[in-house]
Amino acid sequence: MSPSSSSPAVSERLARKASRHISERIIEATLFAAAAVSIFVTVAIVFILVRESVAFFQQVPVVDFLSDTQWTPLFDDAHFGILVLLSGTAVSSTVALAVAIPIGTTIAIFLSEFASQRTRETAKPILELLAGMPTVVFGYFALMFVTPLLQELMPELPGFNLLSAGLVMGIMIVPIVSSIAEDAMRAVPMALREGSYAMGATRLQTAFYVVLPAAVSGIGAAYILGIARAVGETMILAIAAGMQPKLTFDPREPAATITAFIVQVALGDLPHGSIGYQTIFAAGLTLMLFTLLFNILGFWLQRKYRERY
Amino acid sequence: MSSSAPSDVALIRAEIRRRKRRDLWFGALGVLALALALLTVVTLFINMLIDGWARLTPEFFTSFPSRRAGQAGILSAWVGSLLVMLVTASVAVPLGVAAGIWLEEYAPKHWLTDIIEININNLAGVPSIIYGLLALGLFVYTFGLGQSIRTAGLTLALLILPMIIVATREAIRGIPQSIREGAYALGATRWQMVRHHILPYSMPGIFTGVIIGMARAIGETAPIITIGALTFIAFLPPAPLVGTPPFVNFEWLSAPFTVMPIQIFNWTSRPEAAFQQNAAAASVILVAMTLMMNGLAIWLRYRLRKNLKW
Numbered sequence: 001m002s003p004s005s006s007s008p009a010v011s012e013r014l015a016r017k018a019s020r021h022i023s024e025r026i027i028e029a030t031l032f033a034a035a036a037v038s039i040f041v042t043v044a045i046v047f048i049l050v051r052e053s054v055a056f057f058q059q060v061p062v063v064d065f066l067s068d069t070q071w072t073p074l075f076d077d078a079h080f081g082i083l084v085l086l087s088g089t090a091v092s093s094t095v096a097l098a099v100a101i102p103i104g105t106t107i108a109i110f111l112s113e114f115a116s117q118r119t120r121e122t123a124k125p126i127l128e129l130l131a132g133m134p135t136v137v138f139g140y141f142a143l144m145f146v147t148p149l150l151q152e153l154m155p156e157l158p159g160f161n162l163l164s165a166g167l168v169m170g171i172m173i174v175p176i177v178s179s180i181a182e183d184a185m186r187a188v189p190m191a192l193r194e195g196s197y198a199m200g201a202t203r204l205q206t207a208f209y210v211v212l213p214a215a216v217s218g219i220g221a222a223y224i225l226g227i228a229r230a231v232g233e234t235m236i237l238a239i240a241a242g243m244q245p246k247l248t249f250d251p252r253e254p255a256a257t258i259t260a261f262i263v264q265v266a267l268g269d270l271p272h273g274s275i276g277y278q279t280i281f282a283a284g285l286t287l288m289l290f291t292l293l294f295n296i297l298g299f300w301l302q303r304k305y306r307e308r309y
Numbered sequence: 310m311s312s313s314a315p316s317d318v319a320l321i322r323a324e325i326r327r328r329k330r331r332d333l334w335f336g337a338l339g340v341l342a343l344a345l346a347l348l349t350v351v352t353l354f355i356n357m358l359i360d361g362w363a364r365l366t367p368e369f370f371t372s373f374p375s376r377r378a379g380q381a382g383i384l385s386a387w388v389g390s391l392l393v394m395l396v397t398a399s400v401a402v403p404l405g406v407a408a409g410i411w412l413e414e415y416a417p418k419h420w421l422t423d424i425i426e427i428n429i430n431n432l433a434g435v436p437s438i439i440y441g442l443l444a445l446g447l448f449v450y451t452f453g454l455g456q457s458i459r460t461a462g463l464t465l466a467l468l469i470l471p472m473i474i475v476a477t478r479e480a481i482r483g484i485p486q487s488i489r490e491g492a493y494a495l496g497a498t499r500w501q502m503v504r505h506h507i508l509p510y511s512m513p514g515i516f517t518g519v520i521i522g523m524a525r526a527i528g529e530t531a532p533i534i535t536i537g538a539l540t541f542i543a544f545l546p547p548a549p550l551v552g553t554p555p556f557v558n559f560e561w562l563s564a565p566f567t568v569m570p571i572q573i574f575n576w577t578s579r580p581e582a583a584f585q586q587n588a589a590a591a592s593v594i595l596v597a598m599t600l601m602m603n604g605l606a607i608w609l610r611y612r613l614r615k616n617l618k619w
Contacts, residue, residue, distance in 0.1 A: 020498055027500045028415055034407030035416070038429050038474070041467050045439060048446035103342045110339025114332075123343055125607040130350050132521070132603040134528025136570040137592045140577050141353045144360070144585060171349045202328045204335050225434070232436025234531035235570075239577055259438050259531065266441070266535045272450055280535075284442040288435070295434055 049288055052281030059275055065282070071245035071261075073279045074268075080279065082286055084247045088255035092166040092237055093230035095251050099170025100226050104177025105219070111178070112185040113207040124179070131175035139239030142168035147240065160242030160254035169236050177226045184218020185211050217305040224298035228291050234259035258287045354596060361590030369590060373543040374572065378583030383591050385542045386572035389458070390527055392546060392561060393568055396462020397469065397526050402519055405470050409477025409515075414503055433471035440468045441535025449536055456537045458546060459562040464532050469522035476518020480511035513613045517606045524602035528595060530570035542567040569595045 057065070060080045068081030107127070111120050146164040151157045188211050196206040212219070242254030243264040256264065262280045270276045372382025408429075416422040444464035454460045484507060492502035546564035567575075569591060576588035 024498050024500055028411075031407045031411035031415055034404045035411040035425050035474075037404055038408065038425060038432055038470065041432060041443075041470070042428050044447055045435070045443045048443055048451075049439075052446060103345065106339055106342040107346065110336065110342065114336050114339055125611075126347060126350075128607060129600055129603050130346055132524050132528075132599055133350070133353075134530070134570055134595055134599055136528065136530040136573050136577075137353070137357070137596055140573065140588055140592055141356065143577065144589075145352070145356050171346065174346050202332045204332045205328070207335075228434050228436075232438065234436070234438045235574065238531075239574065259436065262438055262442070263531060263534050266445075266537055269537075281442060281446065284439055288439055291434060291436060291439075292431075295431055 045288070049281055049285040052278045053285045055273075056275070056278035056282040059278075060282075069247050071247075071256075074265075074276050078275070080282075081247075082258075082283065084245045085256060085258045085261050085283060086286075087247050087249060088162065088237075088241070088245070088257040088260070089231055091249055091251050091255065092162045092169065092241060092257055093227060095163060095166025096169040096173055096230040096233075097223075097227060099167055100173035100177050100230075101223060103170075104174045104222070104226065105181060107174065107178040108181035108185060108219075108222075109207050109212070112182045113203055113211060127175040127178060130172070131179075133172070135172065135233065135235040136239070138168050138172055139165075139236040142236055142240035154252065157252055158242075158254055160240065161252055162237075162241050162248075162255055163251040165237050165240040166251060168240070169230055169233050172233075172236070173226045173229055176229055177222045180222035180225060181215070181219045184215040184222065187218065188214040217302045220301045220305065221298045224294050224301065228294040231290055231294070232259065232287065234263060238263040258283050354593070357589045357592045357596070359589075361586055361588075361593050364586050364590035365593065369587075374541065374567075374575075375543070378581060378587055381576075381584075381587055383569065383572055383594070385545060386567050386569045386591065387594075388545055389542070389566040390568040392458050392549070393461045393465065393566065394523060394527060395549075396459055396562070397465040398519070398523060400463060400466035401469050401473055401522065404466070405473025405519075405522075406477050406515060408470075409474045409481065410503060410507070412474070413478050413481040414499065414507060429471050429474055433475070436531075437468055437529055438531040438535055440464055441532030443467070444532060444536045455563060456565060457563045458566045460536055461533050461538060461566065461568070464536060465526040465529060468529065468532060469526050472522040472525065473515075473518050476521070477511065477515050480514025480518070481507055483514065484510050513609060517609045517613070520602050520606040520609070524599045524606070527568075527602070528570055528599050530574055533568060533571055534574070538566065538568075538571060569598075 065080050065082055067083070068079050069083060070079035071081050071084035072079045107123075111123055115123065142164045143160075146168055147157070147159060147161065150161075150164055157163070192210050192214060193206055196210040201209070237257045238260040241257070241260060243256045243260050244254060245261065246253060246255040248255050261283055265276060265280045268276075369382045370387065371384055372380060373384050374386070375381040412422070412426065416425075441464065444460055444467075448454045448460045448463055449456060454463075488506050488510070489502055492506050497505070542565060546561040546566060547558055549558060549561050573588050573591045573595065576584045576591065579585070
């Protein structure tokens with residue numbers, strides 16, 4: 001048929017080549033399967049949250065879920081007003097961002113525009129260590145150190161409160177904001193800075209009038225990542241903010257967030273399939289929707305305000 | 310006109326001085342902000358060290374949790390953490406590295422590739438407690454894996470998967486194209502090229518990412534609480550290695566467990582001060598562990614940047 005069949009040496013080599021192609025294909029398929037696992041994870045998350053939430057909303061009308069001002073899912077007189085948990089999440093995240101955004105931005109500007117190479121090389125790893133701390137330890141710190149400290153200033157402050165949890169959460173988020181904002185500022189081309197210096201601007205003026213506007217999309221993305229992190233943070237709030245659901249906008253009060261509520265229910269022993277069990281998935285779906293919203297917002301912001309050089 | 314010139318110069322000089330002063334003030338503010346962040350870590354660690362110092366004895370490591378705070382220890386917690394990490398690493402590392410290799414070396418320019426990429430970025434931003442809910446609904450109740458070491462290990466593996474994929478991709482991206490072309494020129498197939506060139510050269514970078522991922526996993530509390538693992542564990546899971554053939558034993562995978570952060574949370578939520586001391590002591594150990602892992606990763610990356618010049 002072909003010359004290869006008459007010559008055994010050639011046919012053996014061709015045969016080996018063929019098997020090589022097959023094994024290459026198998027390997028490629030295996031690697032693709034590994035990459036596809038991430039898709040499976042997302043689908044599974046959405047499927048699980050939606051499946052249990054559908055069961056939940058068959059018993060609780062969506063209108064009640066969105067408008068009720070009480071959250072007592074485990075009581076006989078059950079109320080399911082997610083606003084209560086959202087208020088806790090909103091207050092604690094606001095406190096955290098009030099700490100993280102100014103400090104994080106200042107550090108980012110300082111490291112990118114003011115600090116020497118050596119300072120930057122030392123400071124960045126230390127900030128990374130701060131970001132790598134287990135959050136349960138931050139929770140302990142908020143409860144056992146920051147709250148007593150704040151009680152010195154505000155004697156009427158309860159032992160559990162959103163304020164100290166939010167403050168510690170803010171410090172935890174600082175490295176996230178600062179490192180992404182700094183990357184964005186460092187990506188601004190040197191020529192822009194040099195132009196500004198040539199016009200007689202100081203470093204501070206260059207930083208605020210040239211570098212910050214040029215890096216605004218990256219800095220916005222850093223803030224949004226910070227917000228998403230604050231909204232999803234669990235342990236600090238579960239430990240230091242108390243776990244009683246309460247509709248409040250006062251950071252000095254104890255309150256439960258969405259995440260703290262999930263922890264609280266998981267600590268108990270709820271039977272699979274009960275309304276209490278389904279509640280945490282409805283709460284989780286709400287949290288997931290907010291995270292998704294922030295992700296989309298960040299994506300859009302980056303598209304819209306990106307400066308190209 | 311000429312008479313006003315000297316005062317103009319003086320005005321300009323004053324303005325320059327004022328602006329330079331502002332520069333200096335901002336520099337000081339930056340140092341202050343950095344110091345605040347640093348000071349928090351130091352205060353946190355010292356505070357815990359003071360609170361927990363009395364409890365940091367050898368017996369603390371070799372005792373089970375107890376109803377009497379003075380006799381309680383972290384034996385079941387650190388053994389549990391170790392075993393959960395073993396499962397996490399053996400699932401997340403092969404999956405993450407394989408996915409990273411596919412995305413960098415194999416993936417066609419294709420809508421499916423775009424979806425996978427966007428999806429991995431989104432997964433990195435999903436709050437950890439959502440992974441806990443996923444594990445509760447899927448692993449515990451749908452697959453029936455129970456509240457066991459393998460459920461916890463799998464959950465944390467999914468959690469750190471995006472981190473390992475991103476680290477792998479970054480490490481591979483740093484390898485110059487000429488290496489690939491050289492391998493192809495010698496007749497290597499794509500996998501031979503990956504296996505003999507891409508993987509070895511990207512290994513240190515991947516390893517750094519793996520350590521950071523594991524440091525994150527070992528401190529994660531929320532997803533493990535969510536799968537319902539907050540229980541009083543005063544026994545060890547069956548040993549993975551046994552003296553009789555076949556020498557390995559997989560019963561430990563389905564054993565109930567506790568881990569370090571859960572134990573800390575448990576002690577923190579007790580009202581008695583003696584248990585708070587235990588929490589502080591265990592926190593010191595957990596923080597020391599994560600600091601060491603992160604420190605190792607940072608050091609590795611520094612070495613890497615210094616030694617590797619293509």
